[in-house]
Amino acid sequence: MTPILEVDRLSLHYRTRFGGRIHAVDDVSFTLQKGEILGIAGESGCGKTTLVSGLMGLLIPPLHRTTGAVRIAGRDILGLTPDEARRTVLGREVSMIPQGALNSLNPTRKVKDLAADVIRSHDERADRSAIHDRLRERFTKIGLDADAVLDAYPVQLPAGTKQRVVIGISTLLNPKIVIADEPSSALDVSTQKAVIRLLFDLLDEGIVSSMIFITHELSLLRHVSSRIAVMYAGQIVELGTTEQVIFDGRQPYTRALMGSMLSAEPGQKARKPVAIEGAPPYLGQELHGCRFAPRCPVAKPDCAGRDQVLREVKNHWVRCHHAE
C-alpha cells in the first residue's frame, strides 16, 4: 500500500542573519498510511515545529530545504511555488490544528467570516449561501451550536469551544492529512478528552484520512497514535508502534522521557519521576557523535565520538548504537 505521505531524508535549515545555518530538521524519514495516526514526541526545541512547516510545503525564508523530499501522493510538495502550495496543498492536502487555539483566530472577525475566508481562498466562485450552509452543516457535525458559534467573535467563545472551532476550520476542506500540534496542551483534562474524541470522530467519518499528532505527553500518545516517532535535536531517534516505543523503548532518550512521566494511578506514587537534566544541543553548529550523549544517563565513552544512524532493532527503528 502506498503511503499517503512520504518524508524522505528531509533536512531543513534556517539561514541566520550572519550567514550561518541552523539545522533544525536533520535527516528525517517516515511514512504515513491512510487512516493512521502518527505521534511525534519530543521536548521543546527538537524541531517539531520546523518539521510541520516542511510537511506543509511552506518554506518561508529564512527556512530552506537542505536535502530530501516530502511527497504527498508521489508529488514533492517542497518544489512548489508558494502560491501553488497555497492553492493545492494547504488546507486541502495537508491542514493543521495549531497549538494555541486562543490566539489562532483573528479576534476582529466573526467565526463564519474566518471560515468563509478559508473556503473562498480555495474556491473563488463559492457563493455566500452555499458557504453558509456548508459551515452550518460542518459545525453541527463537530458538536457545536452552529448558529450561535458562527455568528460569534472568537473572544466570545470559551476555550474548549474555540479549540473545536479551530478544528472545524482546519478540516473544512476535508484535508487528507491533519497535523495536530499540541492541540490539547492548553486545555484542562476534561476538555482535552473531548477534543481527542472529536479528532477520532473526524477520522471515523472520513473527513480526515490520516493524522500526525505532535505532543510531549507520551501518556496521551499512548491512547492516540498507532505509531510514534521520537524526535531529539532535529532527528528522529526512535520510530515504532505505540506499544513498542512506550513500553519497550530502546533509545535511552525515549526511556528518559518515559521516566519523567507521572501518573495518578495507585502504586505509582512510589515511583519518582525523573527529569532529564540539561538542554538539547544548539543546532547552529556541526554536531558529531550522539546528540543525546551529554545528557544520557547510560552514555558510554564511545558515544560522543560516534555519529548515530537510524537502524532497525527488533522491528523498530532506533538511533543508538548501543540499542539492542
Add this chain to the structure above:
Amino acid sequence: MVGIAAVFQKKNLGKPWQPGAQPSTVEESPRPRLLIPSFARTVFLLVVVLGFTACGPKQTTSDEFPRHETVLIGVAWGEPTSFNPILQNPSWPALQNTTALYQTFFFFNQLTGELEPQLATSYQEFPDRIEVELNPAATWNDGKPLTARDVVFTYNRLFRIVPGFPAWQYLDSVQMLDPESPRPRRLSFRLRAEKPNPLMVLHWLTLNYVLPEHVWEPLLVAAGNDYNILSKNKMDVDPVGSGPYRMHSYSAEKIVLVRDDNYWGNAALYGGQRPAPRFLVAPLYKSNDHYSMALQQGRIDASNTFIPRIWLKARKGVRAWYDEPPYFPPGCRPTAFINVLHPPLDDVHLRRAMAFAINYDDIRELAVSGYSVPHEPGFILPFGPEARYFSKEDALKYGTYFDPARARAELKEGGYTSVFKDNELVELRDRTGKRVPTLYIQCPTGWSDWESIIRIMVRGMRAVGIDAREQFVDSNAYYKALAVGDFDLILTTPSGIPSPAEPWSRFNGVLDTKDWAPLGERMYANMGRFNRPGAPGYVPRIDELLAKIPVTTQPEERVALYRELNRICMQLQPALPLVYRPKSFYEFSTKVWTGFPSAASPTVSPNIPGEGPGIQILWKLRPADAAK
C-alpha cells in the same frame, strides 16, 4: 549565536511574540501584488493635484493693493483688537505715536530735538502755561474744519474720563484763547501749579491725538460719559481723523490704510504734493524674523523690528539709518536698578564697585549686536540733542568706566573682603566679616539680549569679588517684582519714547521720590527706592534739581543743572546705566521704493513711515523703477 538557539527553543514553545526574539520568518513572505487601499490612492492623488495647482505661476495682476502703489511697513504687532484711540493700547494706526490717521500738534525730531509742526504751527512757553497755535488750514477728513474747539473737547471732555490719563499729572486744563473767533485756533495749556513741568506737557503735545468733537460728542453722550462703555467702541469703520491716510480695511493678517487725496496738509505743509503710495499696509507677521525675511525679500519696505546683524543684510538691499555702527541713533538707556533697601546695596562703595566691574564694551559688542556707541557714565546720552548736557570732563572725573582695579579699590574702601578659592569667588564679606548674601540680577527669561547683558555683568562682578548671579524669571513675575521692589538688581529701561522731555524723564524714572511706596507696594519710577526723603543720607538736592530743570527757561542754566544732576548720579550710582539702545529701529529696503532718509540725507527724523514723524517720508518716496 546562543541567542538564535534560544529563539528556536522559544519558537517551539509556541510563545507569543517576544521583543527581540522574533525570527524574520513571517516577515519575509512571498511578494504579493501591490495593494494600496483605494482610499489612500485617491487621497494621494488629491495631495499631488493640490501641490501642482499651488505651484502654478505666481500671479500679481489681480492684487487689490498693487505693489508699486503700496508701501508695506513692519510696524504693527499682534492681531488688530480695536482702533479706539482712547484705549491705552489700541491697534496701529490708532496707536500712540502714529500720525497717519490721527494727528498730534507736533512731530518730535529725535535727531535735532526740535518740535516740527503738524496740526499746530507754533508754541510758546510761559511759566504757567504753553500756548499753541493751530494750523488754520487743518480739517478733518470728512471735510469739517479742525478747530481749537475740538482740542478743548478732546482734553476737557474726552481725556477727563480716561482713568489714569497721564497728561493730567502735569496739565491742569486747556482753554481757547480766541473762543469768539469763527474758527478758533489759539489754545492755552495750563500747567499744574504743584508740578510745573512744561517739558512733560510738550512731551504729551507730541503724543496726544486731537479727536473730532462732532464725531465723539455723540458717542460720549451715548456712553453716558462712562469710559468702559466708550472704550468698547472699536472705531474701525472709516474713523474720522485729520491725517493723510484713512482706514481701508483690516484682518488678522494686515491693516490697510488708503491715501486721503483731500488731506489738508498736502497743500498747507507739503507744497501741494501728496504722499507717493496710495496704500500704506502693515502686515502682521508672527515674529521678528519674519519681518527681517520679508524686508530682505522686498515684501515690506520698512520695519522698526529688531534685526540682528543688520550689516549682513546690506547685500539684500536692506539698510539702516547709518551704514556702520551703531547703525541706529542711540535713544535710550537700559539700566540695572539697584534695590537700596536690600543691604548692603545701600552702600555707595558697593554700587560704585559694581559700576567699575562691568565690561561695557563687551555689552555693546556681544549683547546688543553693536547697535550702540561707546559707554559714558551717567544717564545723559553723549549724543544727539542731549549731547549739549553731557560733560566729558565730569565723566572722567566722577564717572565709572570699566576698571576692575578701581572696583577692587572701592570694595576695599567699603571694608569688603572677597574670598576666592581656586580663582573662583566663594563669598563676599562686609566690614563686620559677615557674609554678604548673593546678589541676584533679574530680567525676564528669554529676552536674550538682556540675558547676555546680565551674564557679562555677573562675570565682571564675580571677577572683582562681588557675589552676583543671574536670575531669569517669567516675564509676569518680572513685572511684578520690578514694581514692588522684589529684587536686588533688575534690568529695565527708564522712560519710553523719543520726547522733548528727555533726559529729564530718564532721570526722573531713576530718581523720582514724590510717589514713594515701601517694598511690597508698587512704584512706577525709582523702583530701586533711592533717596527716600527723610532717610539717612537723603540728598534733597536731587529732588530740587528734578523740580527745577523743567521750569528753567535759560538754556545755560539747564545745561548746568543737568550736569550737576548727572554728576550726583555718577558719584552716588543710584542705578547702573549699561548701554545705549535705539528708541526704535529703522530699517528700509530700496527694492520697490527709494528716497528713504538716512544719516547721509537726514531729511526726516529716523522713524519709519507710520511711526510718528516718519509719516513725512511718504512724500519723499519714489518708485524704484522710476529711478532707474
Add this chain to the structure above:
Amino acid sequence: MPSDSLCFEANHLSRAFGHGRRRRLAVNDATFTIREREIVSLVGQSGCGKTVLAKMLLRLEKPTSGQLLFRGRPIDAAADPREHWRQVQAVFQDPYAAFNQFFSIRSQLKAAFHLFPQRPSEREMEERVDQALLAVNIRPPDIEGKYPFELSGGQMQRMLLARIFILRPQVLIADEPTSMVDACSRAGILEYLMKLKEELQMTIVFVTHDIGLAYYVSDRIFILHEGQIVEQGTPDAVTQSPTSPVTRQLLDDIPSLHREWIGRAPRA
C-alpha cells in the same frame, strides 16, 4: 511534616463577580484549613474558582463574604499588603511574564532582595543568587549575561523557583507552574518544589487542573467545582476512593499509561 498550627483558615469564604443577573460566585462558601508546612493542591477544571481562591490567599482579591485568617489574624489585618507578600510568595503559569524582558536574569534575581527591609551586602547577594541557582540545578555561569528570551520555559520556571529560594517566603502559592513546561522538565519543577518545602519548611498551595500532578506532590487535595470545594482528603483517599462524581470524572479524564482512557483503540 505538616505541623498542627494553622497557616490559613477559611470560614464560608465567597467571592462574587458581576452584578444583578450577571452575578456569579467564583468561590462559593469555601471552608477549609491549611496547616503550616503542608502542601495542599487545589484541583479542578478551568473556571472552577481555584485561581480566584489562590489570589485570595495571596491577598490579591478580597472576599465578598466569609472570613480568611492567616496565622490566626485576618489576612488584611496589616494595612500594607507587602507585609503579607514578604511571607507569602507566588509562582505563576507563565514564567516569562514574571520577568522583565529587558534586564538580565541575574540582575532580576538580585532585584528580589529589594523586598527585604534590609539589603545584604553586594557579595552576600551574589553568593545567595549562586546558591539559589544551584538549588534549582543550574550552574551560575550558564545564565551569566542571559536574558529571559534566551532560556526555555522549563529553565525560566526554574528561575522563578530560584527567586523563591532567594526570597525564602514561608508560604508559596504555585498556580499551574508546570502547564507551560515540557513533560520532561515537569518532573524537575516538582522536584525543586519539594526541595523548597524541605529546605525552607514552607507551606505550599499548588493550583492545577491535573489531579495526577496533585497526587504526586500533595499532603492533601481539594477538589473544586463551580466555586465549591466538593471533596478534600489525602491524595490516596481522593484518587483511590473518590466520593464526588467530579473527582471521579477528573481521574477518568487523565490519560494514563496503564489504564484504558478513551475507550477506543487507535487504528493501526
Add this chain to the structure above:
Amino acid sequence: MFANHPTLRYIAGRAGWYALTFFVAVAINFWLPRLGDANPVDTLMSKVSGSLDAKSARDKEESYLKEFGLVDLDEQGRIVRDADGVPVRTSILSQFIRYVGMSVRGDFGSSIVQYPRPVADIITTALPWTLALQIPALILGWFIGNSLGALAAYRRGVFDRVLYPMALLVSAIPSFCFGILLVYVFGIQLEWLPTLGGYDDGMNPGLTWAFVQSASQYYVLPFFSIFLLVVGGQAIGMRSMCIYELGTDYVRYAKLLGVRESMIVRYMFRNAMLPQLTGLALTLGGMVGGALIAEMIFSYPGLGLSMLTAIQSLDYPVITGCTLLVTICVLIANFTVDILIGFLDPRIRAAREGGH
C-alpha cells in the same frame, strides 16, 4: 431606558464619562493659570506705568481690575474696599462661578491684552485657519502614513528599506526644524513657494479665484511641514504594528490554511489600524501645539500664537477660552474614536454585549 440596548447604553456610558472629564478639565483649565502669584494687570501696568504718577497709576490699575472682574463690586458698581482702601480681590471661586455662568451663555469675556477684543472674536477669526491647515494635514497624513506603513511592513524589500529610514528621519527631525528646512529650501533657495503668511499681502481675504489661488500657494509649505511629519510618525507606528500583526498566531494559522494573501493583508491592516485610531485622536488633540509651530515658522494665521501670547501675558480669558476649545476638540476626537473603536473592535463590542 438603555437597559436593554447595549449599544446605546455603551454610548451613554462613554458620554457620561466624557462629560465628567469635560467638567474637571474646564475647572483645571480655569484654575491653573490663576494659581501663580503674578496677574495680568501687573503686566499691563508695567507696560503703561512709565509716565504715570502714583495716583494715576492706581486709578488705571483699579479700572483694569474692575473691567476684568478681578475685584468685588457693590450694587452701584463701585469697587469694594477694605479698611485701608485697598480693593477687595474677587476670590477665584466666585470668578469661576461667574465664568461658568457667562460661558453657558456663550460669552467668554474680553481679552485682557487685546482689550477690548472679545475672546470669541479672537477664536473665530483664527480658528478657521488652524482647522483648514491642521485637519487635512493630520487626516491625510494619517491615512497615507498608515497605508505606507502597512505596505512597508508587508512588502518589505527595497520599498521598506527606503521608506522606513526616510520615515524615521522625517519624524526624528523636530517639527520646527523641519518647517525651517522647508522654508529655507523651497522658500529662500529655490523660491518656488511663498513662506510668509496665509495669502498674498496684496489682497484681502474673500471668495475670489485670485485669493483662493494665492491662499493655496501659501498653504503648501505649512501643509507639508505638518503632513510629512504625520506621515512619517504614523508610517513608523503602523509598520511596527503590522509587523507585529504579521507575527501573530492567527496570521500564521491563516497562512497555513492557505488563506489568500489579500485576506491576510486585510486582517493585518484592520487589526493594526485600531490602535492607530487612538493615535489619531491624540494627534487631533495636539493640533493647537502644531498650529503654533506652523504659525511661528510661516507666520501662518491661526490660533496658536494668540494662545502663546495669552499664556505669556497671563491673559486669563483667552487662555481659558482656548483651552476650553482644545478640551472640547480633544474630547470630541477621543469620544468619536472611542465609539468608533467600540464598533470596529469586536473585542470591545463583545465585552459590552456580555460576552459568553
